[in-house]
Amino acid sequence: MSRVDPHLPDPHLPHLCSGAGWLIAILALAGLLRLVWLDGAPPGFNQDEASNGYDAYCFLKTGRDRHGDWLPVTLKAFSDKVDHRSPVYAYLSVPSVWAFGLTHFGTRFPAALLGTVTVGLTFLLGRTLLGARGGLAAAALLAVSPWHIFMSRFAHEPSVVPFFLVAALCCLLRGTASRGYLLAGAALAALLLYNYPVTRLFGPVLLLAYAVVFRREVKERKRAFGVALALFVLLVLPLAYKTATLYASVQGRFHQISIFDEPFPKCVVLFALNYLSHFAPSFLFGRGGVVEGDFVKIAYLPMLPVMLVGLWECVRQRQPSHQLLLAWLLAFPLAASLTYPYVAAPSALRPIVAIPLFELLAALGFERCLGEAPAAAWRKLVAGLLALALAASAFFFVAHYLFVYPRHPAPGFQYGFRQALQYVAAVQGNYDKVFITDKANQPHIFVLFYGQYDPRTYQTERVEREYLPSGWWKVNRFGKYRFGDIRGVYEPNRRHLYVARPEELAGREIMPLKTVGGPGGKIAFLVVRGE
Template identity: 35%
Template sequence: MSMVVIVLALAFGVGVRVFRLDSVPPGFHQDEACVGYDAYSILKTGRDHHGHFLPLNEQAFNDYRRPLLTYSLIPLIEVLGLRVSTVRLGAALWGISDLVAITALAGLMLGWPGAAAAAVFAAVSPWDMSFSRVAVQGGSAAATVSIATLFFWRWRKGRRGIWLYLSAFVFGLSLYSYTVADLFTPLFLAFLALLYWREFRDSASQSLRAAALFVLLAIPLAASFVMYPAQLNAHFNELSLLTTTSCAGCTITPLSVRLATSAAGLAGYFTPSFLFVHGDLGDHWTLMHVPGFGQLLPEQAPLIALALFALVVGTRRKTAVFLLGWTVLATLPAAVIHPLGAAWAEPGKVRPTAWTLFDPSTATLPVTPWLVFSHPDSRHAVLAMVPWILLSALGFVTLLELTSSRRALSITLCAALAAGTLFHAARFIRSYFIDYPVIAAPYFQYGLEQVMEHLGPPGHPAQRVAITPRGSEPYIYVLFFEHYPPERFQTERVILIRKKPGGVAALPVLSFDRYVFIPPDSAYRGMEHGTFVFSGADPTPVPPTISIRYPDGTIAYNIVSK
C-alpha cells in the first residue's frame, strides 16, 4: 500500500509542478527574468548581463546572488530556447528533485509508511509548490540540502565512503544556491557532527576526506568575500535586522530593539497562523503564496505534535531531535533578515499590495517587532519546509505505532487523515490554478510580455521607446523578451542612474539602444516621435493606442504612439 501511495503521490506531484508553467503564476517576476537572461548571456558569451565572466556571485539588480540556479538553466535554454516556460521548467525540475529526495530520505529514516506520508505531504505542499513553479533561488537551495542529507543518511546505513563524499559535495554546492545557506549549511554540518559524533569517529578517515572536500568547495566563495566584502555584504547589511541602521541617515537602533525584533521575527515562523492558516502574506514585489492557505496543510498540525511527542517516548527520539534541530537551524537565517512584507506596510491592509510600486505616496507603517512577527517570509525560511514535511511523516509513523494494538482505531484515524488531506489539497490546487492567477498578476509584472509583443522587433534607433520605470526593473524584461544579444548589451552604451557604495547599481538602467526608462508623460512632452508605455496608474496625454489588462480587467499598461 505504501508503494502504491508513493507512486501516485510522486506522479501527481510531478504533474502539478509542470502544468501551465507559462501562465501560472501569470506574468514573470523580475528575478525570474534576470536569472533566465543571465543563463542565456552566459550561454552566448560566457558572461552575465553585467559582463562578469562565469560569476561565482551573480550581480542582479541591487544585490549579488548565488549562481547555481542560473547555471542549471543553461542546458535547458540551449535546447528549448529563452522562454518563460523554459526558465520555470528549471525550477520545476529542482522541485521534482526535492520531492524525490524527501520521499527517499523519509524512507531511510522512517520506513515505507514514513516515505508514503512524506511523498503525499511534499507533493501537495503549498510551500513546496510555490517554489517549484517560480524560478527563484529558494527551490534549488532546498533541493540541494535535501539531496545532501539523503546521501548522508545513506552513508549512515552502510558506511560506504562514496555516500559521505557525495553528501559533502552537494552540501558544498548548496553554498552556491542561496545566500541563506551561508549561515545554515555550516551550522547544520556542525549539528550533524555533534549528533552523530560516534559514526564520524568510527569512520574518521572518511569523515576527514569529506570535510576536506566541503572546505575545498567553499574556498572560492570565501575568497570572493575576502576580495569584495563591500559589494557582497551591501545588500545583507541593508536587510539585516541586526545592523545598527536600516537606511542611510537613519538614527542608530539600540541593540535591545534589534535583538527584540530578531526574536519576534524568529517566533513568527513558528506560529499556527504562518504554518497552517494564512501563510506568507507576500510583499509589494512578490506574492509567492496563495492567500488563505498556510505554508503546510492543517492535517500536518496534529502529526507535528505527535512528532514532538516522540521526543519523550518511543524509539525515535534521536530522529525527532535531528528533524527539530534541522527546522530551527533552517529558520535562524530568516530571523535576522528583514521580511520584505514588513517594508512599506499599509494601514488597514493585511496583505501588502503591488500598487505601492506604482503609487509611492501610499501611507506606510513604521517597522516594529510586532510588524516583523506578523510577516514571516517563506523565501527566507525556505530551508525549513523540508524538515516540517519530515516531522509530519514522523508524526504519522508515531500514530501508527501508538495505535498498532487497536487496528480499528488506526484505520479510522488514517482514513480521517487521508480524507482531510485530500480535501485541503484539492482546495489548494484549485485555488492555485484558478483564483491565484487573478490576484498575483500585478506582483509578477503581468503585461510587460504583451507590451514587448506589441512593440515588435527593433526598428530604427531614432524611434525611441519610453517605458515607465514604475514597477520593478523593466529593462530586464526588454532584454529577456526581445532576446537582446548579450554581447551588444555588454559592449554598447548603457546609461545607469546611480551607483551605491561598492559599485552595485541601485536602479541599474536608465537607457540603452532605443529604450529609455523614464516617466513616459515627460518623455511624451520632450520627444518628437516615439512609443510610450504608461502604467495603469499613469494618466495618458491622449487616448492609448492599445491597453494591456490584468486578468481581472483592470489596466496594467497603456501604450501611446507619437
C-alpha cells in the same frame, strides 16, 4: 555499524499499499502540480525570474553573464553594491532555455523539475529516517505542499534550495557507512551554500548538528570524515574568497535588511520575536509567509495534530534520526530571524530551509499514530481520515492557485510586461527610440528578456545607469531603449514608441497601438506611438 538503516522494517506497509506503486503515483501527482500551466501560474513574471532567465540566455550564448563576467561566483544582477546573488539557478536554467527558449516555461522549468525530484528524494530521506511508510507519507505531503508547489513554480534562487538540502542529507545519512555517499554529501552541502544566502548560516549549523548526532560514526571513521570536510572546504573556498575580498558589496543586501543596526538590547528582542514568529500558527497554518506582496500558505491545518505527535516523538526519543529532525527544527529560523520581517508576516523565502521538515515531522507523527492503533481496522480509519482531510485541503488550494489566483496576481509579478514588450519587439524596428515607463521594478530586464536582446551587444554597448539612494541600479538607457516617466518625454510628432502606464498619458488624445489589460479589468500598459 551505522545507526541509520535505510531499510527499516515496516510490517504494516504491505497491508496498506504497494510501495513502488504509491511512489510512482506520488511523483506523477507532484510533477502534474508543478508543471501544468507553468507559464501562467503564477501570472505575470517577476524581475528576478527575468534576470535569471536572461543570464542563463547569456551563459548559453557567450559563457558570460549579462555584465560580461565569465562564470561568476555571484551575479551582480541589479547592483554591484547590494545585489550579489546566487548564480546557481541561472546555471541550472541554461539547458531548459536551450530546449524551450527564453520563455516563462523555459525559465521556470528547473524549479518545477527539481521540485518534483525533491519529492522523490524526500521519500528516500524519510525512508532512511522513519521507514518506508514514513517516507511515502512525507513524499505525499510534500507533493501537495502549498509552500513547495509555489516555490517549484517560481524561477527564483531559493526555489532549488530544498533539492540541494534534501539531496545532501540523503547522501550524508548514507555516508555514515559509505565513503562515496559521504563525499557526495559533502559536495552537495557545499553547493547548498552557493544558493540562497540563508544557507550560509543554516548549512554549517546543520552540518555541526549532524556531526554531533553521529559523533560515534565520526570517531570511528575519522579519515573518511576528514577527507569529506576537506572537500567541503575546498569547494566553498571561491565563495568564501569573494565574500572576504568584496565583503561590503557581497553582504550589501544583508546590511540593508539585517537587525544589527539596532542597539544590542533591541537587537536581541527583535531576534527572539522573529525567531518565535516562525512557529506562530498564523504563519504555519494561517495566511503563511509573504512573497512579492502576497501570502503563501506554509502547511495545511490537518497536518497540525500529526506534526505535534511527531515533535513529541523527537523530544521523547533519543534516536539519531529524531535528534537530527529536532536540530533542523531549531535551526531553520536562525538566518531569517536576523532580518527585518515584512510588516504583515515573516518572509516565505528566507525560511525556505524548512522544506520538507514539516512534512517529515507530520510523517513521523502519522507513523506513530498508526503504530499505536490497536487493530488494522483502526489503522485504516486513522490513515483514511487524515488522507481525506489533507486531500480536501490540497484540492481547495490547487483550485484557488490555478483558477482564482491568476485573476488577482501579486503585484511583484508585474503582470502585463510580456504582452506589451513582445509587441514592442515585433515592431521596434520601425521606430528610432523606444521609451519604457519606469513605474515598475527594473523594467529594463523585461526588455532584455522578452526581446531576447543579443547578449554580445548588451555586454559591449554603453549602458547608462545611476545609483538610487538604496544602492540599487536604475538603468536609464541602452541601445534605442530609454526608461523614465513617460509624462516627461512624450513627443507626439516623433518616430518614437512608448510603453506607458495609463496615468502617464491621462488627458492626452491618443490611439493606442496595443492596450494590455491587467487584474480586475484595469489597464496595465498602453503602447502608443509619437507619430
